Amino acid sequence: MRTSELTTPALLVDAQLLENNIRTMSDALPGTRLRPHVKAHKCTELAKRQAAAGHSGFTCATVREMEGMVRAGLGHDLLLANEVADASRLGVLAREGARITVAVDSDATIDAVARAGVAEVLIDVNVGLPRCGCPPEEAGRLADRARAAGLSVRGVMGYEGHIVGLEDRSARGAMLEDSMGQLVSAAGKVGGEVISAGGTGTYDLNSWATEIQAGSYALMDTAYGKLGLPFAQSLSVLSTVISVSAGWTVADSGLKALGMDHGDPSVEGAKVWFCSDEHLTFAPNSPLLVGDRVRVLPAHVDPTVAYHDSLYVVDGDEVVERWDVDLRGW
Numbered sequence: 001m002r003t004s005e006l007t008t009p010a011l012l013v014d015a016q017l018l019e020n021n022i023r024t025m026s027d028a029l030p031g032t033r034l035r036p037h038v039k040a041h042k043c044t045e046l047a048k049r050q051a052a053a054g055h056s057g058f059t060c061a062t063v064r065e066m067e068g069m070v071r072a073g074l075g076h077d078l079l080l081a082n083e084v085a086d087a088s089r090l091g092v093l094a095r096e097g098a099r100i101t102v103a104v105d106s107d108a109t110i111d112a113v114a115r116a117g118v119a120e121v122l123i124d125v126n127v128g129l130p131r132c133g134c135p136p137e138e139a140g141r142l143a144d145r146a147r148a149a150g151l152s153v154r155g156v157m158g159y160e161g162h163i164v165g166l167e168d169r170s171a172r173g174a175m176l177e178d179s180m181g182q183l184v185s186a187a188g189k190v191g192g193e194v195i196s197a198g199g200t201g202t203y204d205l206n207s208w209a210t211e212i213q214a215g216s217y218a219l220m221d222t223a224y225g226k227l228g229l230p231f232a233q234s235l236s237v238l239s240t241v242i243s244v245s246a247g248w249t250v251a252d253s254g255l256k257a258l259g260m261d262h263g264d265p266s267v268e269g270a271k272v273w274f275c276s277d278e279h280l281t282f283a284p285n286s287p288l289l290v291g292d293r294v295r296v297l298p299a300h301v302d303p304t305v306a307y308h309d310s311l312y313v314v315d316g317d318e319v320v321e322r323w324d325v326d327l328r329g330w
């Protein structure tokens with residue numbers, strides 16, 4: 001099949017660039033040094049390529065991702081790097097034999113995990129991103145509480161999400177040192193082997209973590225593209241030109257096909273004006289005709305992928321495989 005036969009908008013992933021990205025990362029962080037995050041691609045076929053590159057443990061953001069990974073035979077060591085108020089579906093996975101670890105940051109989330117029959121937790125520490133995670137000084141007490149509830153505490157996690165996207169590498173490094181200092185000191189009070197942290201923007205700077213949770217590196221986006229990382233933009237949204245006016249052109253990928261929270265998407269050889277629900281208005285350097293195809297590069301990979309059912313793996317204009325985006329939903 002050719003890409004010209006696909007219904008648009010359609011998610012394309014360049015087979016060679018994807019393979020290069022996976023290899024570059026596994027060379028830098030082999031085996032369990034990387035715990036790939038599946039939230040960016042939500043695709044078990046892609047996760048299988050990461051497993052084939054040597055990574056046996058994975059990071060998930062939702063219970064649905066955890067379930068899908070277990071069903072796909074990738075449940076050897078799954079971390080839900082997120083809090084849940086009801087862990088009962090994770091208890092089912094643990095009873096089926098999957099190794100399930102869950103982030104906890106409060107008495108309530110510890111109790112939820114213990115009630116569900118999940119055995120292992122990481123104490124989630126806030127290292128500067130105002131999101132989940134306990135204050136560092138609370139981590140030791142929560143670890144004691146988890147152990148008293150019969151849980152095994154594998155260590156800590158602390159996601160530096162306020163740092164991973166900083167364009168200035170030296171600022172990224174300096175802020176990381178401060179964040180990870182807090183995490184390492186919490187780890188000393190918590191005990192256990194694991195210090196889980198990091199993302200694509202800090203994968204080669206974070207030497208404090210025992211494992212890095214990067215996910216975007218496989219597909220990439222234009223926001224991360226500004227950081228000069230050794231990962232190529234393998235993901236694009238194939239779109240069709242549907243209207244041409246004097247001065248601008250419109251393609252059929254709008255904000256229902258593209259994650260926009262990191263800004264407008266890009267089109268090579270064109271200036272993007274704006275996106276609306278089903279439309280991308282742009283000014284190409286050379287004229288396009290209705291029916292022409294353009295590859296739109298998303299600014300944020302995770303929400304973009306979450307809008308689509310399938311990833312079409314391509315070699316140039318040839319579609320070599322279709323992968324379900326099978327970890328969507330909740």
Ligand SMILES: Cc1ncc(COP(=O)(O)O)c(C=O)c1O
Pocket residue numbers: 037040081159161164197198199200201213214215216217
């Ligand atoms: C908890 C957690 N860990 C790690 C990551 C790293 O992902 P990325 O590779 O996109 O930087 C994320 C991304 O949002 C995250 O939420």
